[in-house]
Amino acid sequence: MRLLVRLLATLVGLGAAVAGVLLVVEVSRSWLRPGGAPLIVPWRAWLEHGSRLGWADREVLAGSLLTIASGLLLCTAASAARRRVLPLADLRPEVSVTTSGRSVARLVDRRLRAEEDVVDVAVRADRRRVRVRVVGADGMPDELRTRLLGLTRRLVADLPLREQPRISLDMRRGRTIR
Incomplete structure (x- = not known):
């Protein structure tokens, strides 16, 4: 827009x-x-x-x-066309801090790509939701989804966001996302 x-x-x-x-x-x-x-x-x-x-x-x-x-x-x-921002917790009443959904998505993307058995990652984040699509290797373990979901939840929970967004993770095997 x-x-x-x-x-x-x-x-x-x-x-x-x-x-x-x-x-x-x-x-x-x-x-x-x-x-x-x-x-x-x-x-x-x-x-x-x-x-x-x-x-x-x-x-x-x-x-x-x-x-x-x-x-x-x-x-x-x-x-x-307004800029969509995620408000962070106020450190002081007179200071207002925000971040972009792109920054949160980039943070989650980099962290998940560093995990074993992860082939490709696509992340979209906004004020209400963080959507993660992961492609795992062919022989990936079954608990990989649970591990990545927990990692994403901890990563987003560690951010000083004013409201915690919902996290959804979609897991696929073998081919890249595009």
């Missing part, structure tokens, strides 16, 4: 820049030749057409609805 917001911000910025350049060109042209025709944008024709429109015309209604819809789209995209 953050990619969408960056893309929308870039497009809106480019649109504003192009509109600004066109405005400067047309204003300069009208200063240099006050009675001459517009250079690029037919703004005089638009001005005449706009002066004939009333508030109840369909074009005005369509423009209003389009503006409202695009504003709602931008607001929705911006509010959904």
Whole structure:
């Protein structure tokens, strides 16, 4: 979602820049030749057409609805693109500390990859859950899942998270995750 917001911000910025350049060109042209025709944008024709429109015309209604819809789209995209953080326990009342789900996932990933019989690991972490997918070697022991789940629980419990997330571990044999 953050990619969408960056893309929308870039497009809106480019649109504003192009509109600004066109405005400067047309204003300069009208200063240099006050009675001459517009250079690029037919703004005089638009001005005449706009002066004939009333508030109840369909074009005005369509423009209003389009503006409202695009504003709602931008607001929705911006509010959904907030950075998702995991709050850590406050050391002091005036200090607030957070970490990212990516940091927690990286910590769990590195620790589990160091274990015997683990071929591949994929971890996703957020405020509510830590999801771990592990691929074990072909001849892995049956208690490997229990051992890795306990290790992950201890590792996450040792973090000073304000709320402890649920941990789920999915175990597979033999092939890599992708």
